[in-house]
Amino acid sequence: MNARKNIGFLSFGHWNPHPTSATQTAADALLQSIDLAVAAEELGADGAYFRVHHFARQLGSPFPLLAAAGAKTSRIEIGTGVIDMRYTNPLAFAEDAGAADLIAGGRLQLGISRGSPEQVINGWRYFGYEPAEGESDADMARRHAGVALEAISGKQFAQPNPRPMFPNPPGMLRVEPYSEGLRQRIWWGAGSDTTARWAAQQGMNLMSSTLKDDESGEPFHVQQRQQIEAFRAEWAKFDHGFEPRVSVSRSIFAIVDDQDRRYFLGSGDRNDQFGYIESTRSVFGRAYADEPETLVEQLRGDEAIAAADTVLLTVPNQLGVDYNTHVLDAILTHVAPALGWR
Template identity: 55%
Template sequence: MTRIGFLSFGNWSNVQGSLTRTGGDAILQGIELAVAAEEVGVDGAYYRVHHFAKNYSSPYPMLAAAAARTSRIELGTGVIDMRYENPLAMAENAAATDLISGGRLHLGISRGSPETSIAGYEVFGHVPGAGDGVRDDETDADMARRHTAAFREAITGAGLAPANPQMVGMAGLLPVTPQAPGLAQRIWWGAGTRATAVWAAEQGMNLMSSTLLTEDTGVPFDELQAEQIALFRAAWASAGHEHEPRVSVSRSVIPLIDDETEHYFGLHAQAEQRDQVGILDGARSRFGRQYIGTPDRLAEELSRDQAVQAADTLLITVPNQLGVDFNARILEAIMRDVAPALRAPVESLA
């Protein structure tokens, strides 16, 4: 594992103790945290996208603003629900944002996760099948993959719209503009199962695996996720893609470094940290444990997390409602006191 980023859910609520009380607070603080994270050596700033909820919903203005304020850090999403997306409008927004960033945009996309609305994507005008007589049996997951295919085709510069010879002096098909070279290789699929990870590899998309899997085989979460990663890499090799894939995993990591972190999370550190198993969206699912403790303890525990070791990128989920300064401090501690152990060979930690 060589890269460490943060993943912000962008939660906001006007309640006691929250430093992120409005949607504007969440967006502006998301930008500021990207700036602060770059200053302490963090490699990536990633943002979760949810609709009809008090989370980030339209990521491109925030990503573009963060891109204009930074120079090195990766900027991305984890993940965009493709059921809601107009693929060609998304291609234009993504390309423009990537050009502003100088080629640092990494988009995590997926079928989406359980949400607050019922079929909210239909309100956005996206209905599976849409009664066209051809895709009448299409599911919402099928629609997400169809939108994904159209988006990925558009960002490669494929001709899509018939040219008007009277306007452009030529016949043929026109691509959407602008185009961002290299963006097509920086698309990640958020996979919640081993099977979807294999599918992502076959499609040539990077793998983004979260703190939960919507399946459970009885083995610890990190082992199941490491198996998912191994299957992804094997499928990638079999598909014969020319470039190397990226793989990220997410973890909740809080180093106890001062009175404030002890106040908010000290009691959690004293409780036994273990996986949780439950039903999510009708499927038996396994949720990864939290990592809370002193930096040296976190370094040891994360160095033995099989999936963290198998991935090349670790995304740290941050408690964004505690504010930019708090999260910048914990990210700085992770980069200074935890990251070196994660980047060292596992054998040297035995």
């Protein structure tokens, strides 16, 4: 694969009313997310991505944030990683996505998925959703995703009123606003090889994070590289009309000053971890935090990063915009060029 990478940040948007937190309120987390997107664009980064969690002191409602960030920037991709489709009305999703993408000038990159374990039991039920008979909650997420994809594609399906308030165009009606090209910028957050293949079959890009099902006992980056290969092999069986993209997420911190040393030197998980999530054996990828020269050598051995075209750097958003701008700048300046990412 080409060494050149799209480099973006991924923020969970944590906020906590603690004296040491730079984001003590939800307003802090939202407004600083916009400011960080602007700063990342000024640095030359390629993407500003936001995690979505419900019932948590984190970013929960993505589209107002995406629209605001899109309005304040002009070049950088604005995305999610990921929207939990168990909680989502597919047609409202298509409306909101179309509007936010038009505001951003066609720069949205929307990661969607079944989601992760949530803060409450079966939280999607509070949003008014139940799996159909014989469905699991994961099946429901994929069903919602399928309807959303059709709507985003501009499918005309709704019977027009013969006496509408305003004149209708001829034929069946579609969800508006429609944003041309958005359908090719939908990603599926896959946690296994099987769901990666399913994403390829549906014509969605692949988004893979720092967690996946343990399917072989091999190191995380090896299993993730195999997942990427499975996705691309499946994609090649179909004619979706465009080339897919693949992103991986990593916690990477270049230690370049004393503040970095205080925060990260000797911290983090330097090895993969294996454990269980909802009875599924999973592997958690290691974090990287070291002096730039050492960091470069460590990252050269990451097979999944080598196979992906996009790297999303998780950021400690509660440390504030200025520090996270420094974190991104350190990677873009001291690490990315040495690896050929820039």
